[in-house]
Amino acid sequence: AMSSGGTLSILRSDSYAELSQYRDQHFRGTRYDQERLLRKSCTLYVGNLSFYTTEEQIHELFSKSGDIKKVIMGLDKVKKTACGFCFVEYYARGDAENAMRYINGTRLDDRIIRTDWDAGFKEGRQYGRGRSGGQVRDEYRQDYDAGRGGYGKTVQCQ
Amino acid sequence: MSRRRHSDDSDAGQPHKRRRTSEPSEIEERLESLICRVGEKSNSSLESNLEGLAGVLEADLPNYKSKILRILCTVARLLPEKLTVYTTLVGLLNARNYNFGGEFVEAMIRQLKECLKVNMYNEAVHLVRFLSDLVNCHVIAAPSMVAMFENFVSVTQEEDVPQVRCDWYMFAFLSSLPWVGKELYEKKDAEMDRLLSQTESYLKRRQKIHVPMLQVWTADKPHPQEEYLDCLWSQIQKLKKDRWQERHILRPYLAFDSVLCEALQHNLPPFTPPPHTEDSVYPMPRVIFRMFDYTDDPEGPVMPGSHSVERFVIEENLHCIIRSHWKERKTCAAQLLSYPGNNKIPLNYHIVEVIFAELFQLPSPPHIEVMYTTLLIELCKLQPGSLPQVLAQATEMLYMRLDTMNTTCVDRFINWFSHHLSNFQFRWSWEDWSDCLTQDLEKPKPKFVREVLEKCMRLSYHQRIIDIVPASFSVLSPANPVCIYKYGDESNRSLPGYTVALCLTIAIKNKASNDEIFSILKDVPNPNQDDDDGEGFSFNPLKIEVFVQTLLHLAAKSFSHSFSALAKFHEVFKMLAESDEGKLHVLRVVYEVWKNHPQMIAVLVDKMIRTQIVDCAAVANWIFSSELAHDFTRFYIWEILHSTIRKMNKHVLKIHKELEETKARLARQHKRRDSDDDDDDDDRSTDREDGPLEEQIERLQEKVESAQSEQKNLFLVIFQRFIMLLTEHLVRCETGGIDVFTPWYKSCIERLQQIFLQHHQIIQQYMVTLENLLFTAELDHHILAVFQQFCALQA
Numbered sequence: 001a002m003s004s005g006g007t008l009s010i011l012r013s014d015s016y017a018e019l020s021q022y023r024d025q026h027f028r029g030t031r032y033d034q035e036r037l038l039r040k041s042c043t044l045y046v047g048n049l050s051f052y053t054t055e056e057q058i059h060e061l062f063s064k065s066g067d068i069k070k071v072i073m074g075l076d077k078v079k080k081t082a083c084g085f086c087f088v089e090y091y092a093r094g095d096a097e098n099a100m101r102y103i104n105g106t107r108l109d110d111r112i113i114r115t116d117w118d119a120g121f122k123e124g125r126q127y128g129r130g131r132s133g134g135q136v137r138d139e140y141r142q143d144y145d146a147g148r149g150g151y152g153k154t155v156q157c158q
Numbered sequence: 159m160s161r162r163r164h165s166d167d168s169d170a171g172q173p174h175k176r177r178r179t180s181e182p183s184e185i186e187e188r189l190e191s192l193i194c195r196v197g198e199k200s201n202s203s204l205e206s207n208l209e210g211l212a213g214v215l216e217a218d219l220p221n222y223k224s225k226i227l228r229i230l231c232t233v234a235r236l237l238p239e240k241l242t243v244y245t246t247l248v249g250l251l252n253a254r255n256y257n258f259g260g261e262f263v264e265a266m267i268r269q270l271k272e273c274l275k276v277n278m279y280n281e282a283v284h285l286v287r288f289l290s291d292l293v294n295c296h297v298i299a300a301p302s303m304v305a306m307f308e309n310f311v312s313v314t315q316e317e318d319v320p321q322v323r324c325d326w327y328m329f330a331f332l333s334s335l336p337w338v339g340k341e342l343y344e345k346k347d348a349e350m351d352r353l354l355s356q357t358e359s360y361l362k363r364r365q366k367i368h369v370p371m372l373q374v375w376t377a378d379k380p381h382p383q384e385e386y387l388d389c390l391w392s393q394i395q396k397l398k399k400d401r402w403q404e405r406h407i408l409r410p411y412l413a414f415d416s417v418l419c420e421a422l423q424h425n426l427p428p429f430t431p432p433p434h435t436e437d438s439v440y441p442m443p444r445v446i447f448r449m450f451d452y453t454d455d456p457e458g459p460v461m462p463g464s465h466s467v468e469r470f471v472i473e474e475n476l477h478c479i480i481r482s483h484w485k486e487r488k489t490c491a492a493q494l495l496s497y498p499g500n501n502k503i504p505l506n507y508h509i510v511e512v513i514f515a516e517l518f519q520l521p522s523p524p525h526i527e528v529m530y531t532t533l534l535i536e537l538c539k540l541q542p543g544s545l546p547q548v549l550a551q552a553t554e555m556l557y558m559r560l561d562t563m564n565t566t567c568v569d570r571f572i573n574w575f576s577h578h579l580s581n582f583q584f585r586w587s588w589e590d591w592s593d594c595l596t597q598d599l600e601k602p603k604p605k606f607v608r609e610v611l612e613k614c615m616r617l618s619y620h621q622r623i624i625d626i627v628p629a630s631f632s633v634l635s636p637a638n639p640v641c642i643y644k645y646g647d648e649s650n651r652s653l654p655g656y657t658v659a660l661c662l663t664i665a666i667k668n669k670a671s672n673d674e675i676f677s678i679l680k681d682v683p684n685p686n687q688d689d690d691d692g693e694g695f696s697f698n699p700l701k702i703e704v705f706v707q708t709l710l711h712l713a714a715k716s717f718s719h720s721f722s723a724l725a726k727f728h729e730v731f732k733m734l735a736e737s738d739e740g741k742l743h744v745l746r747v748v749y750e751v752w753k754n755h756p757q758m759i760a761v762l763v764d765k766m767i768r769t770q771i772v773d774c775a776a777v778a779n780w781i782f783s784s785e786l787a788h789d790f791t792r793f794y795i796w797e798i799l800h801s802t803i804r805k806m807n808k809h810v811l812k813i814h815k816e817l818e819e820t821k822a823r824l825a826r827q828h829k830r831r832d833s834d835d836d837d838d839d840d841d842r843s844t845d846r847e848d849g850p851l852e853e854q855i856e857r858l859q860e861k862v863e864s865a866q867s868e869q870k871n872l873f874l875v876i877f878q879r880f881i882m883l884l885t886e887h888l889v890r891c892e893t894g895g896i897d898v899f900t901p902w903y904k905s906c907i908e909r910l911q912q913i914f915l916q917h918h919q920i921i922q923q924y925m926v927t928l929e930n931l932l933f934t935a936e937l938d939h940h941i942l943a944v945f946q947q948f949c950a951l952q953a
Contacts, residue, residue: 008232009187010194014485055716056757060616064528064577067764067801071717101485102532107581109618 016101020116026129027119037119042069042096043089045118047135049074050109050147051082061108062088066095072126078133084148085128085135087121111147186225189218193229197243199496204243205413212250219258227265234266235273238284239478239493241291241337246410249295253421259297260424263289267427274432277439280481283330289426290334293341295411296418300345302426303338304353307331311353313431314360321364321953322440325387327431328360332390333474336467339394340402354398361391367950371911372445372520377562381448381464389446392465406468408498442951447515449555455504462503472503476512480533484525491536506541506548510534514552517574518567521915527570531577557591560602565908566915568606569793576613584614584626595630600791600901604634609793612636616757639755643711645704655704658682662708672729679705679730697739705734706747710762717761724765731771741776746785756794763798767805774872777802782879791905796912799876803917806872810865817858824851870924873917877932880910881941888938898940907944914948922952 019038027034046058055071062068067090074085090096096117104115130139132153141152150156196211197204215226233244252259266289273282289306292298313319313327331353335342343350366385370376373383384392397404411418452461462468476494483490494509516523517530538545556563556571563571579586594603615623615636623635644650645659661678670678684698705727713723724731735741745763752758766772780786781799789795827847884906891898914921921928933945 006232008190008194008236011236011482055718057617059717060757098526102528106532110583
């Protein structure tokens with residue numbers, strides 16, 4: 001840092017790499033602990049994947065921002081098949097930040113995917129939390145999504 | 159006995175404790191915001207906004223002068239795309255408050271000196287340009303600016319300094335002239351003529367050996383790839399010929415001429431360029447990337463010529479916008495598209511050209527590659543009716559010129575294009591490129607298409623790629639990425655090791671332990687009978703083959719399955735791959751199993767390095783081995799090699815960091831002890847305290863040295879293998895009387911260049927060894943040239 005300078009707030013702006021409003025309700029610990037972990041995390045949650053998107057595709061895309069330590073596919077709790085989300089863990093936080101800046105909001109398997117900071121993978125978090133075994137969002141949605149099992153679960157049961 | 163220090167306010171956990179009064183920082187934020195926002199889209203004119211802001215700041219000067227000085231100096235340094243807006247502001251302030259003007263100039267000079275001391279040369283150029291434009295705003299007297307430039311140009315007379323040092327001072331002088339050339343020439347034409355003549359003679363005598371290494375294309379048609387100072391010189395010469403008439407730059411100060419010319423000017427203090435030191439690191443030379451000219455957009459506004467100063471200014475400003483907003487892709491795209499002069503210049507073409515200039519820049523792009531992909535997508539979103547067409551035109555042009563494009567740049571083109579397509583359902587007019595189907599597969603165009611299709615497949619799946627290309631392109635389509643298991647078919651039962659493979663398969667499926675695996679493998683005979691030492695664990699290629707083939711086949715389902723397999727049987731791997739030959743053979747077998755799935759090979763090699771099943775040198779030797787000769791020019795091989803080198807580099811940095819941190823801990827421990835009131839100078843307790851840390855430091859020191867030695871060895875192995883391979887080719891060509899310059903040769907020599915360029919900072923440490931051991935005068939001049947070009951980069 002220069003004694004006569006520093007930088008400007010408009011140039012510090014890094015909105016893509018900021019924390020979102022989402023907080024995992026199942027997190028064990030205080031809000032403060034959670035945010036501290038989110039701010040130094042190297043792990044991203046990735047959502048809106050197609051059920052058919054493979055670990056290999058995810059690895060290829062997310063490697064564009066740095067070396068990946070691990071990909072953990074999200075699974076339907078009952079069927080143990082992919083249910084449209086995953087975790088991507090990098091070795092370096094900077095690489096995860098670049099994924100937030102440049103891969104979040106772009107397409108994988110023709111779908112706009114969404115990334116968000118994750119406090120860190122814990123066993124059990126690879127499963128969907130919806131009643132039927134998949135993700136909550138697939139329980140109640142009304143639209144038809146060919147890449148995510150068709151209609152939402154409640155619609156299917158009608 | 160240690161005491162808690164009072165400086166624990168630096169606890170990151172409780173930031174809310176710090177501020178006592180929020181007012182001063184709020185006001186500073188407001189001032190910064192006001193200053194930064196001037197010049198943005200507004201209901202009022204720029205002139206009235208500047209006038210208003212000057213009034214506000216003038217009023218705030220009594221209380222907030224130092225803050226205002228700091229902010230203005232910072233915008234001068236960091237917002238060069240708004241240069242003339244802020245010089246006008248400073249001009250207005252100077253007109254109202256002469257002392258403030260003087261203090262600002264002094265602060266700028268201090269800042270310039272600091273920048274030069276800490277090697278911040280890009281920012282220093284912005285400061286010099288800002289100072290020179292202040293001449294136009296009647297803040298600085300023209301003669302004193304000329305005097306500063308005289309000192310800059312006289313750096314070229316210094317002896318025993320790197321050329322890149324002189325280059326920078328020359329660049330700082332020349333690149334300010336579009337803004338201030340006219341004014342300086344009007345006031346001091348004789349001095350300026352002298353400076354320009356000194357410039358010309360410097361440019362004539364400076365060496366340009368480095369240029370071929372930095373050119374994106376090796377051909378001069380349709381646009382020559384000029385060295386940056388040569389190009390700038392042509393632009394300035396043309397500007398002078400046009401009597402310094404420059405019409406592109408927005409000059410708000412012109413509207414305030416009547417006010418500004420009443421102002422008293424300041425003289426710049428005499429400026430002595432800080433001397434060259436060992437720590438000085440100057441910017442690398444550049445080659446100017448051009449792909450468009452006025453013929454490419456016949457319908458639109460005329461694109462300024464390559465030697466026009468307008469072209470220089472537009473490109474500078476667009477590069478600065480990207481540098482300012484690279485983290486915010488939407489803002490960056492919006493700022494690029496709102497560059498003034500939209501209807502007078504073909505802005506979309508300039509933007510696309512500038513972005514590709516950065517993407518293809520050698521040695522490396524200024525920002526991470528994926529940023530440019532996403533930025534172009536944002537631009538397409540904002541200009542859906544025009545930008546995609548320019549991008550398609552650019553892609554077509556780049557394809558047409560693949561034959562002479564530098565291999566590293568082709569890599570980046572492949573990555574960009576495949577990733578871009580994956581965002582647009584892989585829609586492309588592939589038939590337009592059917593010319594490549596009749597060419598030899600090793601030629602650049604078919605090679606490019608093959609690699610693109612392979613990358614597209616990685617982002618989707620095999621059948622998708624078959625579907626998106628015309629049937630005629632099937633010869634270029636990637637292989638179905640399936641595993642090849644040699645013991646899979648009953649028909650292979652005569653292969654040695656077949657029964658053991660079956661045994662292993664059953665055992666692993668039944669969750670056998672490492673020990674059980676070892677005992678099964680004991681039964682595998684060693685084809686290298688002499689090396690068998692009875693224990694059966696010397697290098698046994700058959701053992702490795704059977705185990706690795708079987709395991710990888712069982713774990714073929716996904717990356718995660720394969721990684722689990724590597725982890726579970728890590729012990730077996732370590733044992734089998736203990737020797738260097740063992741490591742090499744493991745890699746060979748991995749390749750045999752997964753040669754249809756290069757992505758899998760890459761991730762397996764990565765994992766094996768990280769879990770120390772193989773080491774970096776083994777990977778390097780494997781890449782240059784005859785088994786891989788067939789794939790030697792394929793992109794994935796070089797991705798693996800560079801990834802391997804990067805892992806090695808990161809490893810060295812990591813241990814080094816650990817060492818520094820431990821040293822710092824020891825230093826802090828000493829400090830704590832020294833500050834204690836304890837007069838009890840017990841040497842033994844001191845030693846006892848320091849002991850563990852000192853031991854740790856010694857161990858880490860050894861670790862660092864060993865890692866650095868491994869790193870150097872890796873580069874030496876790579877260079878050695880390149881030299882062997884290239885020499886073989888050159889000798890064969892010479893004796894056979896055939897042309898050296900085959901597609902393979904071009905690829906190989908450029909891959910060697912790529913090693914130098916991509917890891918230049920590390921390699922700089924080995925210059926003496928390289929010169930004395932490997933790149934000696936006896937070497938074929940084709941190969942030596944690469945080394946000489948590299949040396950010339952920082953000479």
